[in-house]
Amino acid sequence: MAREHARVFTRIWSDLDWRKLPPLEQRLYFLLLSQGNVTQAGVLPLQVRKWAKGSDYTTEEEIAATLASLAEHRFVVVDEDTEEVLIRSFIRNDGVLKIPNVFKAALKAALTVESPKLRKALAGELRRLRRKDANTVADELFPIESVTHPEPIPNGSRTNPEPVKDRDEFPEPRGEGEGEGEGEGEPLAGGSVGGSRAPASTYPREAPPTEQRPPAQCRKHLGHTDPPPCRGCATAREAAEAWDAQQRHAHHDARSAEARQRAADRAAAIANCALCDPAGYIGTQLCDHDPDATARAARGRALVEAELAARRTTATQETT
Structure with a gap:
């Protein structure tokens, strides 16, 4: 059954990262959030042409560029290969947790995601919930054991208090905003679409x-x-x-x-x-x-009709 409404908390306007977004990115985020084909896990198909038709003032190129910006700011995760988009904080902010059956549907929907990139992001989101059923699905989506480290880990013989994240794994946002609420912490490295945070203070728009x-x-x-x-x-x-x-x-x-x-x-x-x-x-x-367009079109039709009439007269004279 298609969704009939989208949930947006009023606290979104006090979220620092949300307020840093340009208006076009904020509008596209609301457009994605209000699509009827968003799953309970916050995933929807990549449909740039359809989204561009949401306004007479937007083009497909502008939607694609804005979506890439949203992904860099980690509000969404995009996989062009599988044509899937994840609204990353959807499960936490759409009331999914409040209804047991809806949350079960969200877990099932998460397992149907094809994109490895989206599965990794969803696994991180589910582990933030600190629920046994969510952790089980998270392990199936992206097992922690599959994380590899490009460099040796100091003091490797010690037991880490929690799994060590690799460079590209999605960090946990600090805030409670509708988007992500990343706060003003140290920027993370990385520039892949949807894989890292890139606020304005990290990469100046110049x-x-x-x-x-x-x-x-x-x-x-x-x-x-x-x-x-x-x-x-x-x-x-x-x-x-x-x-x-x-x-x-x-x-x-x-x-x-x-x-x-x-x-x-x-x-x-x-x-x-x-x-x-x-x-x-x-x-x-x-x-x-063009106020003269109608009159000009009438003059053009008159000229064409006169020319056709003259040709018909000439043809008639030649046959007689």
């Missing part, structure tokens, strides 16, 4: 400091296809990923500016037009805001 992408390996291992674990390579990789994130932000901001300018131009044209309604239509036809 031109990258260098024109070329920095190498993702240290000088010692530059060009190696399978370098050994190396802290220098880890630092270089983080710098390269930061550069990539800046590039994506710059591209997204440019596209957003273009979209806002087009919307402003269209709104101004509608406001200055005496022919169309406030939506820019004349009946069911999109208005071109």
Whole structure:
């Protein structure tokens, strides 16, 4: 049964990370949250074309860029290969836990997810609930034992008080906001879509400091296809990923500016037009805001009809 409403807590507007999002990202988040085909686990199919039709002012390119930004800020997780999207805090914030049967349905829905990336994120979300049934499903989605470490762990003989997370595993947000409430803690490394946090304070939305992408390996291992674990390579990789994130932000901001300018131009044209309604239509036809268009079209039809009449007269004279 399709959902008929979406749950949004009023505390979302006090969430620092949510307030850092640009308006386009906030709007897209609400659009995703209110889709009728969101599962109880917070997963829905990747349907950029459909979402672009939610407003006459958005395009597929703008939706795709905005979705990538939401993923970088960790409000959603996206897998283009399996065409799945996860609203990451859905289970915690949509009232799923309050109804036992609904939560059971959410656990079943989680097990149907195909994307390894989404399964890993869901496993992390379920473990945050500290419930035995949620932990069981989390272990099936993404066992903790499957986490590997690229570098040796100091004092490996000691027993860790909790499982050590790898570099790409989803960290647990600190806040209670509708989105994620990451707080003002130290930014995490990494730039893969949906796999890391990239708030504005981490990657400024401005031109990258260098024109070329920095190498993702240290000088010692530059060009190696399978370098050994190396802290220098880890630092270089983080710098390269930061550069990539800046590039994506710059591209997204440019596209957003273009979209806002087009919307402003269209709104101004509608406001200055005496022919169309406030939506820019004349009946069911999109208005071109040209007051001479009707008269010009009539003149054109008259010229065409006169030319056809002249040809018919000439043809008749030639046959007689």
